[in-house]
Amino acid sequence: MTSFFGRFKAGTSPANPAANAAPLKKDPNAPQPTPLERLLADAGPIRADGSDKFFGFENVIMPGCRSCLRLVYCVLTPYINSIVQSLYYSAPFREHVISYPTRSPPETLQRSVSESAVALPKINTDVPSTNAQNSALSPKGRDSLSLPNAAARRGLLSPPALPTSPGVKPEENKDSPEYKKKAALAAGPVLAMDYENSSAYGMSESLFTSLKDIFEAIIAHKSRIGVVSPNKFLEVLRRENEMFRTPVHHDAHEFLNFLLNQVVEHVEQFPKQRLREAGEGDSGALARAMEQVADATSTSVANNTKWVHDLFEGTLTSETRCLTCEKTSQRDEAFLDLSVDLEQHSSVTSCLRKFSEEEMLCERDKFHCDNCGGLQEAEKRMKVKRLPRILALHLKRFKYIGGDLQRLHKLFHRVVYPYYLRLFNTTEDAEDPDRIYELYAVVVHIGGGPYHGHYVSIIKTQDRGWLLFDDEMVEPVDKSYVRNFFGGENVLACAYVLFYQETTLEAMQKEQEAEALAAEQQASSTAEVPVPATTSEPTATLLKQDVNGTAGVPNGLAHAATPQLDLDSDASSFAVLNHAVTAPPALSTENTNIAATTNQPLDHTHTVSVPVPALSPKKSKHNLSSFHLKKDKSGKSKEEKERKAAEKAAEKERDKEAKRERKEKEREVKESIKRQEEELKMALAASKLSAKTEEESRRREAQSAEKDVSEADPGREKEKENGAGTPTVGTFSKASLGRFGRGSMSFRQKPKFWPGGKEKGGGEEGGAGEDAEHDGEEKEKEKQGKNRFSLGRKKSTFLHMGSSGS
């Protein structure tokens, strides 16, 4: 293997710089800047909230499948990259990730970065310090300094995406994405995320901490562009879930769902874990200190643990009307994203409406009515009761078509999506039913089928327009480019996951005005220099920046001030959104400063600590003033802290008792859940075995048997939950949620495999039966052994907020 690498490295390293250097040498004074660099050429100082960082993600090969290096297209990670990037550019999500549980002081980040650089000297984590004298975007640093290292590490860590056989065209064609990606990787800086910082957060290593590591590293880095190599994240991912270990093409939506559930789980676990640690610790001074920290954090963030829910979670109400007794029963179910079925030549609006269309439960899908006490025909419909702030829409492009249940097929249907969206399918009592969403990210799947292909994302950034993120490559694109991925007969690249985020009409109009002005200014500028009528995108976006007043303000003072200004305006636009951001600033003494600033993502202290490549006098002045500000704050917070400490001491005792109790219960529940999972797995295995032996003609029976098993279980599980008494249901479901995760709401047109006669298992609770039915499709997939979501998690995809049979 090593020899293979050696050869590989030897083969690529000389070729690589040559390929890159050749075009550069032609014009030594001005190496061709990439479109992104041109876009960022006039950028002001880097903002602290990370909204103006544009990092590609390296397409990393999974170490687990080094064995198949022969296959050049092996396990690629774009499905991870596209999702993580989409999440990063959701401002509230990013803020929450970096500020939960606390925001790491940038110094420590800097340290950890350099430490890892020391520990792994082969890996170029940072632009060499000489580069700091130039602007972070300096082409000089870009090509001369980081290139050899990057090239070396490219050879070391991952093979190039393409075969390096001589005469491969894409490598040479400068417009090819392959070339651009290589160039981006060579240009660096490359953030090799192979360290973990979880202990600094006080958390155990998890997907959340590695995600936080990545986000923080991006924000802390002094360069605006670069490449992230998410090795640690992948490692954790593979450890956490075996399905992502296998060298098959993965589904970006599944990953999104898994990731969100993981984040929910770890975020919610964290205060409990801290509490447990505190409770188990001895009475030594150290433990006490820890306790204090834990307590302080847990109380300060206690209300904060729900932030993932606040952002992504919505509630669906399913109304089932029994046609016999006319009784309507309602049940609320939480979702983190919506999976919608597609039709040829439709729109997202229509898909969502279809999602909520009435559905008859009849024949084999009869509904068990509590009122009539039996299986009855019923009408069912799902409506959105609580609208999420970020609406993740999964377009179900992968499907078993016709009788072919062996393989998924990709649907190339043309499904149009607007830039702005409202939901028609809301309940009448929904809060803010006319909420307006704006499209901010599109995850695109490219390829002919579900088992291979590539993912990229097109993301709207705060003030840089739309960018295309294709692994390492980041490129500005025109707004209309977003509409290239509707799909259609001749289109391999189709939108697969759409991210809509809450916005306001005012923000929308403001943006449209800015766009118009940018276009106009561009037109007037091109009027002087005749250019083909087609708008050249980079300039357009550039001008837009001018318009927004964030960048391109030539004088230094303005430079120093703009970020805050911009953040303020940003804050106002997100004022509606950020309910949970502010938290009481009460932490241990050495953390006071940080505590004061931590949960105020808009504070400029971070700007200060972010090393600015070249400190202009004006810049430092700004720093000073910021420090003053900080001191004031810390003084105030000291007083407050003392007062709060007293309060907290009393509160702590009470809390601890309560939490211990809760913890006990939690454990009980978890254990019972574990038991159930085991039972379930056994049952499933049995049914699978039997299914295998069944003839193809008896497939249906096999399915029904499995369905029976699957439906029986959630029923039992729910009985237990409900048995614990209504008041506690909330707590328990919350606790168990972490374990089970929350699925996306996917819908089938008709539940086809519902065995009417075998309803006994789930008979006690009609709702449980329905659950199984919603998951029917996923289960089909599972049955095919396609490594879709593990059954244990899928089992109770939905949170049962309670059911009212009246």
Place this chain on the structure above:
Amino acid sequence: MFVLPPPPRYPAGPYPGTPGGGPLIETNNTVTRPTDNSNQLVVGEGTYVLRDDLYLATPPPHPSEAPVHNPNPLATTIAPPSAGTKLSLVALSPAQPSQPRLYRLDTANSSGLPPSIQESPHEWNSQASDAGSHSAGGLTRSAQGSQTPAFGEGNPSLSLPNGKESKDPLKKRKPKSSIVKSNSSFVSRVIPHESLSKRLQEHDPKGFFAFANVNRALQWLDLSMTNKDEHLTKVLFTKAHALCHDVNQVTKGPTHIDVILGFSTGDIIWYEPMSQKYARINKNGNINRTPVSDIKWLPNSENLFIASHADGALVVYDKEKEDAVFVAEDASAPDLPSQNGERKPSLTVRKSVNSRNQKTNPVAYWKVSNSKINAFSFSPDCQHLAVVSEDGSFRIIDYLKEKLLHLFYGYYGGLMCVCWSPDGRYVVTGSQDDLVSIWSLEDSMLVARCQGHNSWVTAVAFDPWRCDERNYRIGSVGEDCQLLLWDFSVGMLHRPRAASVRQRNSITSATLQMARSRTDGSLSRFRSNSNLTTATVDDEVNVHPVDGKARTPFLPPVMSKKVDDHPLSWLAFEEDCIMTACNNGHIKTWDRPKEAAGGEDAPSLTST
């Protein structure tokens, strides 16, 4: 472990959806007539049957524009805007169909409009009693049409086109250059029919000529002929696609048709097909370099037309004037946002029609919207303009006074098409929220949302033959390949009873009153409505906020049918048929129900 064979990174192989370069050879149009009656639209009044499907051949790409097969589906090159097939229909007789056409419903009415569209029998009486006054109204109307102030009236520099008056008023002025012999790089090829003059002689004056764009071609068709698939003339442009076109209803005649074409490059061509002459306007984007999204002749004008550009500008051109590099005359216009970044919604007049400088194009230049104007439409009384744009806004403009009167917003997404009811009381828009919206101008409000499309609505039209005082028929087509028909009546819309039973001396006076009340009375009436944040609204502009979905009634379609395999782009109602066109060039004609057409003279679009 089983690993699937590796696919190429950017698959270019024979996948189901490999980007094809389109046809490489010139093909002919085809027309298919259904052998059975399986293709039907079943509505209350009867069954519409597919007459034929004319397929316009997509031209091969220009040799100089060899299809660059880019295997990268992520290529960031911006494709030029293109549009689905649209038609401009023109019948040479009657001489002025546009005005009378509005009231053709009277004849249809007298010949027995089935009462099926009536809400209740008692309305039939008022209906019948109205019939006489309708035609009277139609008469007074045409008289009043001349009373309507002409655009730019009172500007002496405008009244003399090019400073010289045509000697013979009957002899229409033609463009200068011959399109056949043109050596312009803009026009690639012109393919006239070999027996063009013979066919022109045979043309039934009542029959329709059609101008249809498909890809880079513009085809001139005679829809009244059996061999309507044989184009009279096909003009192939080199690179630019014609996105929109219009025929002048004033100047048309047996020897003369004025067609204007708006292109994806911003260019505009004035084309006279009979003499095969053309002239270029806004050449190379002299005046506005953004694509022309919609283009229409000014009503009752021989020379003037309005083009909407993708940057949100409405520009009035004179077909006979030369271009001049356009410099905004009113540079001091409050175009840049004030410090707080807010801009009051208004119509920025960059060049007024009253400007003294009328030697060159443009005649007038208005910046209407911040984003692309998708479509606009003249009101039947020729006083107002309804403009819809990509930012979801819908404006009513008094173009004679160059003033913005109303600003509405769709539910979400861009608005794509707009159309006035024949009596001018309602405007209907289609949008990217899959809705057809009905706006009442008398009440300045959204009266109903029509939900039924499964995708964006690309074209809407009223069926004037099925509209009367109280009942309206709307048709809409969309990206979902569906044709939907909607019926609504005044009573359904919960309007005050008094408004609908007002004395019916004539419609036109009603519309005029309405227009007046819009311009004058609206201020006091809707002042309270302008509670949008942009409080710095012009005194005369009424900004109407979006209505929540709970507050507006939803209307279901009376008929919905998938009529094509491709997204539809155009729709028209004619006396004897409904016509639809799709993005790929299929033009379908649906015959109206027999019982309704029975006893009338032969339909003008005969397929015999």
